[in-house]
Amino acid sequence: MGDHDLFLDYFSPNPRYGEALFRRRYRMSRDVFLQFVGIVRNHDNYFHQRRIAIDILRLSALQKITVVFRILSYGVTAYATNEYVKLGESTSIESMKRFCQSIVEIYGERYLRRSNDNDIARLLDIGKQCGFSVMLGSLDCTHW
Known part of the structure; x- marks a missing residue:
């Protein structure tokens, strides 16, 4: 059922x-x-x-x-x-x-x-496209 x-x-x-x-x-x-x-x-x-x-x-x-x-x-x-x-x-x-x-x-x-260099580069690129160029530099980005 x-x-x-x-x-x-x-x-x-x-x-x-x-x-x-x-x-x-x-x-x-x-x-x-x-x-x-x-x-x-x-x-x-x-x-x-x-x-x-x-x-x-x-x-x-x-x-x-x-x-x-x-x-x-x-x-x-x-x-x-x-x-x-x-x-x-x-x-x-x-x-x-x-x-x-x-x-x-x-x-x-x-x-x-753990992230490797390729992972970090990919995430930073995605962040730039979305307007978050230092996304990985800030742990406190959840309030955006």
């Missing part, structure tokens, strides 16, 4: 809730979210939906990753995500652990390291 409702609400060809509401609730576009789903599902079989009987499917990647983003976006507990997405607390916690582990394994070498 949770997967079907989630699909109809946000991921069907004609979802009940449009892109603006998706962006507000997920804090990103639907396309970016679906990229995360695909990348993480391909990396870790835990996120594959399995069949436990002829007509019964287990939890989907959409359910598991939706829970992860709700916990991260809103700072709620794993238990608080149960009502809509239909995942238990232990599954929500396991989904969070596996998602974070997957992200570190996929992106860690590139993004979770």
Whole structure:
């Protein structure tokens, strides 16, 4: 039931809730979210939906990753995500652990390291184009 409702609400060809509401609730576009789903599902079989009987499917990647983003976006507990997405607390916690582990394994070498000269040059160039020529020189630039 949770997967079907989630699909109809946000991921069907004609979802009940449009892109603006998706962006507000997920804090990103639907396309970016679906990229995360695909990348993480391909990396870790835990996120594959399995069949436990002829007509019964287990939890989907959409359910598991939706829970992860709700916990991260809103700072709620794993238990608080149960009502809509239909995942238990232990599954929500396991989904969070596996998602974070997957992200570190996929992106860690590139993004979770000290910046090199090429990274700094690229970021400074982007900053200049946006009018923030000394962006890396100021740690307190979040108030702009």
